[in-house]
Amino acid sequence: MGLIRKILNSRSKDEDGNFFVHLQRVLGFKPKDFEVYKVAFTHRSTNIKDDQGNPINYERLEFLGDAMLSAVISKYLYEEAPAGDEGYLTKMRSKIVSREHLNELGKELRLLDYVVSSISKESFGDNVHGNLFEALVGAIYLDRGYNYCERFINKRVIKPHVDIERLEGKIISYKSLLIEWCQKEKKSFYFNVFEDNGNDVLKHFAVKLSIDNKVIAKARATSKKKAEEAAAKRAYFALQSQIENL
Amino acid sequence: MGLIRKILNSRSKDEDGNFFVHLQRVLGFKPKDFEVYKVAFTHRSTNIKDDQGNPINYERLEFLGDAMLSAVISKYLYEEAPAGDEGYLTKMRSKIVSREHLNELGKELRLLDYVVSSISKESFGDNVHGNLFEALVGAIYLDRGYNYCERFINKRVIKPHVDIERLEGKIISYKSLLIEWCQKEKKSFYFNVFEDNGNDVLKHFAVKLSIDNKVIAKARATSKKKAEEAAAKRAYFALQSQIENL
CATH class of the missing domain: 3.30.160.20 (Double Stranded RNA Binding Domain)
Structure with a gap:
């Protein structure tokens, strides 16, 4: 990680401090490996590469975070909807991790504010919010493992936003x-x-x-x-x- | 679980003993909650239901196991293929968890031998093997959590079968x-x-x-x-x- 540390010094000390404070508020715990979160907030336009020439940005973390999100939500649905069959569970999961929903989550946590990018943030589409949210989940996994990931998703996704009956759109009472x-x-x-x-x-x-x-x-x-x-x-x-x- | 215990007494004591021995060999550890594995080997044709009328069979565990498999494989690929972008990682993951591959894994572990079913096992298609493998992963997760799941997948899937060069189609022999x-x-x-x-x-x-x-x-x-x-x-x-x- 020493190398990545050097590479990612694209923020000033002050900016790093603000980022760290905001990050800790979003996470609800103290990160151990700050560097992995820096990657989660680095846009590909920065063109940063490691010494093997591999790009360093949040896109690969999106892949990882997406899978972790899916695992945690699956476990939640498995327990919460004992009457639902495989098809039902799959449908509910895709509603919870829908693009729109992830974008809302990313916006709510103001993740874009802390992105390091070489292009103007105004030029980003709406999906950047959801992508950053996924990358953040991936970073949590790498920093602290599955259980922290699960706790974070419970706190930020499931508790405030998920209501199975409502997702079904059928039943209010x-x-x-x-x-x-x-x-x-x-x-x-x-x-x-x-x-x-x-x-x-x-x-x-x-x-x-x-x-x-x-x-x-x-x-x-x-x-x-x-x-x-x-x-x-x-x-x-x-x-x-x-x-x-x- | 008391109820499920009663419901699932569709095997004789002897059969249960054999199943337990085989299961432990497949898992490589001692299960804590035997009952959840029984569910993982119960086919829907048995028509078993809990007292709320919810069907008890391995289909919902497939949903859970599929998600856990995907998470563990994603983590593996993230680390093993640092040069691969999101698209590459996604492609590799779907090769590893392909239907054919999961069916082979299920066959190799002879999972079908221990299924309780009301219809003849000859009438099952090839996909039953992969479905049982997924359900088993789901059961491991419920019994022992994510880390055991990861260890099992490393031992049964990644170490013996996953070879990135071969998956990339670069190395055929x-x-x-x-x-x-x-x-x-x-x-x-x-x-x-x-x-x-x-x-x-x-x-x-x-x-x-x-x-x-x-x-x-x-x-x-x-x-x-x-x-x-x-x-x-x-x-x-x-x-x-x-x-x-x-």
Whole structure:
């Protein structure tokens, strides 16, 4: 890395300091190998090469980061969508790592501000934001390994932005979906909610959802609304084959 | 997992024992969560479902394993091919994780032998082998995490099978490359091939490759051709600095 250190001295000490501060804020941890992040913010127009003549810029890190992003999101979907088959999981993953979404993420983190480039940043297209985001993920992997990568993606992508039902574009509320279906099918429904704290310190509510006087699903959560929604969701999956024709 | 344990009791105790022994040999380590591997060897035709009605079979694990495989191979290529740009890396990765290659890997490890299925295994197409390989990688990830996954892929995919020169289509045969070099350099060469079954049930051949009457490399394989090629490859790497100017 000594060589890359020398090569990448295209920022002033002050600029480096600002970059480092911003980077640490974005990452949420202290980088060990600062140099790899410099590569992640170096545009090909700088024409920097190592002593073997290999170009040094963020494009190869994009390749690496894209693969890591895909692995982490796959694991998330595998766990969060136990009812989804392979085709469903693949579709959801490509929605999450869509070009538009990655571009938004890169913009949100103001990554372009810190890019070293020999051409004007105004000439970049929109995709530079997503590319920088991918390269940053690649750099995190090289600096700190898979687990840091996963934590970063959870914090910056999954927690603030991913909502499976919403991605599906179908379902905003399972409760209203179920009510709609019951009305259409002329079935009675009843949410029986009661306080049930069990051994928990927090207040909890339990709910039994009955359709045509038969208990179809139960759930328990920290609010009435959440418990009802959870029960409705379970009922939805239990009745899926009938509801899908809605 | 208690439920899955009950559900997956479709093997006898004896079969489970055999499966466990074979699995451990394939993995090269002791599984912690045996159940997840059972899922990886359960075909959809068994129609097993969990108590939420979600199907339990290896198809979702394929999705996960495919992503992990891709991440590990990407990291390998990133490091091994510093001169390759994003396009090159992407092309090489898809060669390594090609359908044909994954099918070969699955066959080599005899994964199909341990699948639980309600339909005849003869009716499966060739892709079942690759699918099982992917599912196994997914199971390793769930059981032991990313680092075990990486070690397994290094051991089972990269070390024995990945050869960047060959993938690039530059080197089709190390044997012919070596012969060409010997002729140019006016060196004598001799492949001494003999049958050597050792403790194996299958017929095996061993070969000693001598250059200028000095044994340079040895190898052993299931055919004369394979053994010669393997020895030539070893000799190639041993002599690489001299050969590269060829």
